[in-house]
Amino acid sequence: MEEKLSSVAKSLKPSPIQQLSYLAERTNAINLAEGFPDFPAPPHIKAAAVSAITSDFNQYRHVQGICDLLADKMKQMHGLDVDPLTDIAICCGQTEAFAATMFAILNPGDEVILFDPSFETYETCILMAGGVPVYVALEPPYWMLDRVKLLDAFTAKTKALVLNSPHNPTGKVFNMDELEIIAEYCRTNDCVAITDEVYEHITYDNEPHISLASLPGMQKRTIITSSLSKTYSVTGWRVGWAIGPSCIASAIRNIHTKVTDSAPAPFQEAALTALTSPQEYYKSLRRDYESKRDFVFKLLSEVGFQVQFMPKGSFFIFAAIPDTCKLPDVEFVEELIKQAGVVAVPGCGFFHTSRYSRENVGSYHNRYIRFAFCKGATTLTSAAHKIRQLVDASGRLKIL
Amino acid sequence: MHLGTYHSTHGRNHAFKLSHLLLTCAHSMHLGSFPFKMLLLPLCTRPSLRITLSKPSLVTTSIAGIGNNKSSSSSLSFQISRASSISTVSTAKEDAVMAQDGPNNQHPVQVAKHLEKFKTTIFTQMSSLAIQHGAINLGQGFPNFDGPEFVKEAAIQAIKDGKNQYARGYGVPDLNSAVAARFQKDTGLVVDPEKEITVTSGCTEAIAATILGLINPGDEVILFAPFYDSYEATLSMAGAKITCITLRPPDFAVPIDELKSAISKDTRAILMNTPHNPTGKMFTREELNQIASLCIENDVLVFSDEVYDKLTFEMDHISIASLPGMYERTVTLNSLGKTFSLTGWKIGWAIAPPHLIWGVKQAHSYLTFATSTPMQFAAAAALRAPDSYYEELRKDYKAKKDILVEGLKDVGFTVYPSSGTYFVVVDHTRFGLADDISFCEYLIKEVGVVAIPTSVFYLNPNDGKNLVRFTFCKDEETLRSAVGRMKERLKGKLCN
Numbered sequence: 001m002e003e004k005l006s007s008v009a010k011s012l013k014p015s016p017i018q019q020l021s022y023l024a025e026r027t028n029a030i031n032l033a034e035g036f037p038d039f040p041a042p043p044h045i046k047a048a049a050v051s052a053i054t055s056d057f058n059q060y061r062h063v064q065g066i067c068d069l070l071a072d073k074m075k076q077m078h079g080l081d082v083d084p085l086t087d088i089a090i091c092c093g094q095t096e097a098f099a100a101t102m103f104a105i106l107n108p109g110d111e112v113i114l115f116d117p118s119f120e121t122y123e124t125c126i127l128m129a130g131g132v133p134v135y136v137a138l139e140p141p142y143w144m145l146d147r148v149k150l151l152d153a154f155t156a157k158t159k160a161l162v163l164n165s166p167h168n169p170t171g172k173v174f175n176m177d178e179l180e181i182i183a184e185y186c187r188t189n190d191c192v193a194i195t196d197e198v199y200e201h202i203t204y205d206n207e208p209h210i211s212l213a214s215l216p217g218m219q220k221r222t223i224i225t226s227s228l229s230k231t232y233s234v235t236g237w238r239v240g241w242a243i244g245p246s247c248i249a250s251a252i253r254n255i256h257t258k259v260t261d262s263a264p265a266p267f268q269e270a271a272l273t274a275l276t277s278p279q280e281y282y283k284s285l286r287r288d289y290e291s292k293r294d295f296v297f298k299l300l301s302e303v304g305f306q307v308q309f310m311p312k313g314s315f316f317i318f319a320a321i322p323d324t325c326k327l328p329d330v331e332f333v334e335e336l337i338k339q340a341g342v343v344a345v346p347g348c349g350f351f352h353t354s355r356y357s358r359e360n361v362g363s364y365h366n367r368y369i370r371f372a373f374c375k376g377a378t379t380l381t382s383a384a385h386k387i388r389q390l391v392d393a394s395g396r397l398k399i400l
Numbered sequence: 401m402h403l404g405t406y407h408s409t410h411g412r413n414h415a416f417k418l419s420h421l422l423l424t425c426a427h428s429m430h431l432g433s434f435p436f437k438m439l440l441l442p443l444c445t446r447p448s449l450r451i452t453l454s455k456p457s458l459v460t461t462s463i464a465g466i467g468n469n470k471s472s473s474s475s476l477s478f479q480i481s482r483a484s485s486i487s488t489v490s491t492a493k494e495d496a497v498m499a500q501d502g503p504n505n506q507h508p509v510q511v512a513k514h515l516e517k518f519k520t521t522i523f524t525q526m527s528s529l530a531i532q533h534g535a536i537n538l539g540q541g542f543p544n545f546d547g548p549e550f551v552k553e554a555a556i557q558a559i560k561d562g563k564n565q566y567a568r569g570y571g572v573p574d575l576n577s578a579v580a581a582r583f584q585k586d587t588g589l590v591v592d593p594e595k596e597i598t599v600t601s602g603c604t605e606a607i608a609a610t611i612l613g614l615i616n617p618g619d620e621v622i623l624f625a626p627f628y629d630s631y632e633a634t635l636s637m638a639g640a641k642i643t644c645i646t647l648r649p650p651d652f653a654v655p656i657d658e659l660k661s662a663i664s665k666d667t668r669a670i671l672m673n674t675p676h677n678p679t680g681k682m683f684t685r686e687e688l689n690q691i692a693s694l695c696i697e698n699d700v701l702v703f704s705d706e707v708y709d710k711l712t713f714e715m716d717h718i719s720i721a722s723l724p725g726m727y728e729r730t731v732t733l734n735s736l737g738k739t740f741s742l743t744g745w746k747i748g749w750a751i752a753p754p755h756l757i758w759g760v761k762q763a764h765s766y767l768t769f770a771t772s773t774p775m776q777f778a779a780a781a782a783l784r785a786p787d788s789y790y791e792e793l794r795k796d797y798k799a800k801k802d803i804l805v806e807g808l809k810d811v812g813f814t815v816y817p818s819s820g821t822y823f824v825v826v827d828h829t830r831f832g833l834a835d836d837i838s839f840c841e842y843l844i845k846e847v848g849v850v851a852i853p854t855s856v857f858y859l860n861p862n863d864g865k866n867l868v869r870f871t872f873c874k875d876e877e878t879l880r881s882a883v884g885r886m887k888e889r890l891k892g893k894l895c896n
């Protein structure tokens with residue numbers, strides 16, 4: 001009966017990230033792979049959810065207050081004027097916001113530009129909606145944007161561009177110069193931009209998170225997607241949003257209604273509390289994550305990984321396997337699990353090869369490992385301890 | 401071009417019979433004669449869906465009529481775009497609609513053309529009007545009473561126990577087991593919770609994932625009208641060709657000869673709903689047997705939406721998956737919301753054999769990735785409720801149904817028998833209004849009660865113009881008040 005599957009489904013593979021999680025679980029490895037915290041969610045937000053359930057906010061719901069708060073935030077953070085009544089769609093996580101946006105704007109054959117490496121889900125949403133992903137490789141080791149490559153990627157069929165900043169897996173935060181280049185090409189090619197800003201509050205060294213939508217001529221062509229998950233450590237609650245020009249937001253809302261109908265009601269209520277967290281919450285979030293970043297960065301450098309690029313945002317470090325080690329990333333991670341009892345994500349899943357892209361990333365697509373540091377201090381310390389047990393006399397990790 | 405085989409990360413090879421549409425060749429997707437036209441309408445967001453609002457989230461002033469007519473809130477003459485009129489709307493009208501929209505007037509027209517009718521739903525429109533006129537809302541299908549304490553407590557406990565991060569994509573193991581156990585109890589079928597169940601954000605998402613995972617553009621899918629409004633929209637998103645079989649009063653029986661002529665070797669799937677929203681019809685064993693033999697003969701899949709399976713009154717619910725030869729070709733869809741009065745939690749699931757569940761699971765993982773974690777734990781507890789819970793549920797709803805049905809008959813409606821769900825459809829024509837929409841407007845404005853016009857549930861809206869749908873998933877006092885208003889202001893206004 002396999003022929004009954006749709007052609008989209010047939011081409012899909014299970015997430016390599018999830019598969020490694022299962023292996024790690026079976027071997028009780030320390031999980032620095034999946035991007036979610038293992039420390040508790042903030043108590044004031046959990047309490048709000050509990051209170052919502054007890055107060056009977058349990059039926060289908062759209063909580064307009066979320067839109068009001070988001071509109072305020074967009075004004076405060078980016079100077080954007082957003083109409084909370086028409087410009088915002090609440091969805092089941094940023095995942096659904098992104099999927100619904102793709103269905104809202106793509107016609108079969110429309111091309112969508114993405115930056116490589118990129119989070120694996122974008123491509124599939126684009127494909128499901130009949131679009132064609134086109135990759136522009138960011139240049140290692142610092143993941144620089146090459147404007148010529150980007151210009152070259154635009155064709156008569158380009159409908160949209162996806163920008164994830166702060167970036168998963170590299171931790172790059174696109175700066176104003178880069179954003180201006182992207183904006184310029186979007187304007188001249190009359191292209192829609194979709195941003196994934198889920199790590200918007202997780203930036204380091206005072207690096208500002210700038211939303212592409214705040215650049216000249218961009219608000220009317222940009223859909224911002226984000227969620228509660230990473231900012232408030234509640235990845236399992238599934239409350240996200242899309243913000244954009246009202247006709248597109250309206251289409252996204254209507255698609256969302258057909259795909260899931262409503263985001264979980266009690267968590268929408270709790271979102272009101274989350275989104276009114278005091279400034280101190282965001283400061284301490286950043287501070288905590290920054291010290292975790294520094295800890296893991298130091299560890300990885302000391303044991304011999306090539307970590308030339310210091311992440312400025314998100315909670316990932318994209319470390320390179322040094323040239324002296326011949327193992328490709330997948331085998332390397334398997335060894336890491338078996339010998340050190342620590343799991344990370346092989347980078348190859350984030351790179352997209354010549355089937356779609358105009359560039360060939362063949363030489364380095366299996367040389368990177370993504371480590372997540374959104375974990376409690378105990379977890380990180382244990383991971384460091386286990387990894388350090390595997391170093392040889394010169395202090396280098398034996399696998400390397 | 402990548403053809404035919406794929407490898408899972410465990411290195412299994414699966415050779416597939418090729419479909420004529422391959423993903424990697426976007427340019428080979430032939431649109432053919434499929435009319436991809438749409439009218440995209442900039443309407444406001446859904447206001448809060450409860451009549452008694454505890455948050456000031458209501459929108460009253462910016463409700464736009466569909467089309468160019470931005471009617472004020474006091475005007476009741478809203479038009480509902482019907483499928484037939486939508487497909488003939490010109491581009492000029494589209495631009496005019498766009499230009500009226502919001503503070504930034506010059507939007508590039510960027511929205512996808514191929515989605516046929518994505519607009520604010522009839523439910524939203526009716527709810528807004530209900531609020532404006534203080535009408536009692538027997539339109540939208542969610543309870544105005546809450547779910548059972550033991551389920552809510554389980555969710556609260558899960559939150560406190562820190563179950564707040566991503567759940568396993570296809571479901572928390574405990575929930576998958578509970579779903580399998582319940583399914584076995586209900587149908588006798590033994591399924592593997594790990595390989596044959598995917599948990600989704602409500603049954604709505606299960607339907608979307610099933611369709612997107614298993615339907616190719618151009619595939620023929622058969623629907624029974626009237627149908628829940630997400631079916632048509634999601635099939636359009638998948639580019640399917642829809643064939644509609646209309647169920648007609650008084651008993652909404654399946655016209656088996658029509659089905660026989662509609663079904664062929666080119667038919668990919670039948671999407672059915674039993675117990676049936678909006679009519680309350682339950683497919684009989686004989687009907688299911690006939691559908692089954694046609695499916696087996698023509699190698700057709702069945703997607704069966706069974707969310708109301710526990711709300712049955714006059715007969716037992718039968719899952720088509722349990723009929724001989726059917727499990728291997730059926731996706732059974734269900735959810736927590738209706739059975740446990742927690743419609744806002746969005747916990748649903750799909751049950752199917754491994755070769756079908758695969759597609760559903762994949763599409764799901766890219767639609768929402770994972771489902772609300774604490775609610776899944778609570779759902780597992782809910783599904784282990786003893787038989788007495790379901791007996792009580794049925795008893796309560798039966799009492800509510802009796803209040804409504806007796807009331808509607810007394811008022812003068814022709815009430816069609818409903819054996820399941822918490823809906824009942826009636827013929828309103830004796831009151832002399834032109835169609836279902838005019839009747840519903842009249843009912844809100846003059847009587848202070850909301851019903852849903854059924855024409856939006858049909859491909860051909862004319863088929864529904866005599867019928868409106870009432871719901872009885874409200875507390876008894878609300879039902880009695882609604883009936884009271886109708887007796888007072890509607891009874892005796894018959895025109896024939």
